[in-house]
Amino acid sequence: MLVIALLCGFAFSRLGAPGQLALNVVNSFNKLLFVVFGFLMKVAPIGAFGAMAFTVGKYGAHSIGNLGLLILAFYAACIVFVVLVLGILAKLTGFSLWRILRYFRDEFLIVLATSSSEPVLPRLLSKLERLGCDRGVVGLVVPTGYSFNLTGTAVYLTLSSMFIAQACDIHLGWDQILLMLGMMLLTSKGAAGVTGSGFVALVATLTVMPTLPVAGVALIVGIDRFMSEARALTSTVANIVSCVAIAKWQHALDTDKLRAELQAGFVQTEADKLQLSEPVLAH
Known part of the structure; x- marks a missing residue:
């Protein structure tokens, strides 16, 4: 993943204006992912509670x-x-x-x-x-x-x-x-x-x-x-x-x-x- 990220970064810098356009799209998608992850983090305690309940119920x-x-x-x-x-x-x-x-x-x-x-x-x-x-x-x-x-x-x-x-x-x-x-x-x-x-x-x-x-x-x-x-x-x-x-x-x-x-x-x-x-x- 790091290698791909570095290659994409070099490619964006070489493209100039089109690269900046593509970079803006990536940044927008990145913000979207953070919003989605924020939603998931809010309901994560429910999943953790369910996992603990499963553990206690099955293993004592x-x-x-x-x-x-x-x-x-x-x-x-x-x-x-x-x-x-x-x-x-x-x-x-x-x-x-x-x-x-x-x-x-x-x-x-x-x-x-x-x-x-x-x-x-x-x-x-x-x-x-x-x-x-x-x-x-x-x-x-x-x-x-x-x-x-x-x-x-x-x-x-x-x-x-x-x-x-x-x-x-x-x-x-x-x-x-x-x-x-x-x-x-x-x-x-x-x-x-x-x-x-x-x-x-x-x-x-x-x-x-x-x-x-x-x-x-x-x-x-x-x-x-x-x-x-x-x-x-x-x-x-x-x-x-x-x-x-x-x-x-x-x-x-x-x-x-x-x-x-x-x-x-x-x-x-x-x-x-x-x-x-x-x-x-x-x-």
């Missing part, structure tokens, strides 16, 4: 406890990834992960509230530049990471697939588990940073994996909203840390400015308020 009330364990396991896996993997990466790069988390705390609250990383993209770009990262690196790494560095989605896909396999009493060998892991890492790339995209990626992945039933997603659709928050938050932290690390590796990072900003913490000026708030309101 104890299945709710198993779903709770899945949520706890997913949150624990995300915390381990952030603390160990991203923490070690931050340490090797020469900055404190805790101070990075504190510096972007407002953006993390927005991600938690919306279960999406999309609304904070303009704010991340601005604040990463303020930390001393080169604009070219920020402009390339962060938007690319929104499609290719969705670590939270990758963790979610793997854990959810294992849960569905156990719930359906399907035994998976190590070769099947490794194949599924590789497939999940691949299908997580290109997923949109909007709410529910991870669940859509899970359904799309299970359709091409004959060992697991697609209908098994009904078991977890009721708790997807709780897992969506951790998915978006983990991916956002990973994109921030990776951007600073890549800027350091490319010698495009002002380390003195980074150290000073992290020491002082983010202090918002009036100019920052105008710069940071307008893009978010546009979403």
Whole structure:
């Protein structure tokens, strides 16, 4: 999908005026889809309630406890990834992960509230530049990471697939588990940073994996909203840390400015308020 989108973008730019006309049609269709999705999101709680009722009715009330364990396991896996993997990466790069988390705390609250990383993209770009990262690196790494560095989605896909396999009493060998892991890492790339995209990626992945039933997603659709928050938050932290690390590796990072900003913490000026708030309101 990403390759097709890039090819279409290049084609629109080469066509000139006709390309602009075609682009307007695409934008109109895009707005139409968002309106349709808005309608679907309003009735989604009814579907989630039905899925939970089906789960309890067929598998018993104890299945709710198993779903709770899945949520706890997913949150624990995300915390381990952030603390160990991203923490070690931050340490090797020469900055404190805790101070990075504190510096972007407002953006993390927005991600938690919306279960999406999309609304904070303009704010991340601005604040990463303020930390001393080169604009070219920020402009390339962060938007690319929104499609290719969705670590939270990758963790979610793997854990959810294992849960569905156990719930359906399907035994998976190590070769099947490794194949599924590789497939999940691949299908997580290109997923949109909007709410529910991870669940859509899970359904799309299970359709091409004959060992697991697609209908098994009904078991977890009721708790997807709780897992969506951790998915978006983990991916956002990973994109921030990776951007600073890549800027350091490319010698495009002002380390003195980074150290000073992290020491002082983010202090918002009036100019920052105008710069940071307008893009978010546009979403």
